[in-house]
Amino acid sequence: MSSQLTNLPEESSVSAGDWIYFVDIDDTTDSSDGSSKKVTYTNFLSSLAGVVTADGTVPLTADWDIGATFKIETEQIIARSSEGLKLYEDGGTGLFVKDGGNVCVNNTVGDVRFHMRESEVAGVTVAGNSIAVFEENDNTAISIVTPIDKAGSVLFHDEATAKGEIRYDHTTDRLMLIANSTTRIEADGTGIGFFDTDPVAQQSGLTQITFTAPGTPDYAFQDVTNSSPYGFTDAEELRTFISVVSAMQLALKAYGLIS
Incomplete structure (x- = not known):
């Protein structure tokens, strides 16, 4: 049953002995006990003060069911x-x-x-x-913030454990790509390393391999002739070729691309 206030007088004309009636919309008596629902004005104000504070807020001390779920x-x-x-x-x-x-x-x-x-x-x-x-309709980012002696990661899990990871270690300032629980790529401010090899700087000292005329620098080959017993113009050309291949192998090994 819903209720309403009826015949509520102005505050200035109400005394402690006056009654305020809560009358049922459908009937003037309470359907449960047959009596009118009434309280004194003093009791009403006292009860209201415990529900609504001076700033108009309502303290929630228990569940509040408004209805309609x-x-x-x-x-x-x-x-x-x-x-x-x-x-x-x-x-x-x-x-x-x-x-x-x-x-x-x-x-x-x-x-x-x-x-x-x-x-x-x-x-x-x-x-x-x-x-x-x-x-975001612009350049955007997702930030992972950790202290300077910690690492931040994005993890990729299966049912049992983390198998993949992108990690930035602030202690070493290295970015790592980890696959199947094994570090595959590491990069820092100086270089890059593969297959759990420390990062190394970009290799230098190899010039472009070309076919050119005699007297050019190392790693530049003279024209190959069919009359050469080595397949090169002379034995030195073969030695140069072997030196080039060896230098390339060392560079790839330094990056961790070959063992």
Whole structure:
């Protein structure tokens, strides 16, 4: 049964002994005990003071059931319909929980489990297997912040453990790519290394291999002739070729590309 206040006098004309009647809309008696529902004005003000504070706020000390399946409980807020639940600031933007549980920040799209939007990118279709979207119609980034003696990572798990990882170690200032629990690439400010090899600087000292005339620098070959017993113009050309191949092998080994 719903109730209403009737014949409520002005505050200045009410004394401690006056009655305020809470009359049922359909009947003047309470359906449960047959009596009129009435309290003294003093008791009414005393009770009201315990519910509404001077600044107009209402302290929530227990569950609050508004009806129509909408309620605020001490540990949860539940939407009253399939329209979802909005928690907005006074400008009309904020957090939106779509029916089904998808969470949106600054949007109401709700196609994935979590969608944060700074500004809309028009015409974008999100991949169907995505569970999170970070959207901005400009250059953007996701930041992982850790102290200077720690590392930050993005991990890729299977059912049992993390198998893949992109890690930045602030202690060594190295970026690492880890696959199947093994470091495959490491890079720092000086160079790069492969297959768990420390980074090395870019190799130098090899010039372009060309076919040219006699008297040119090492690693530049003279024209090959069919009359040469070595397949080169002379024995020195063969030695130069072997030297070039050896230098390339050493460079690849330094990067970790060959063992």
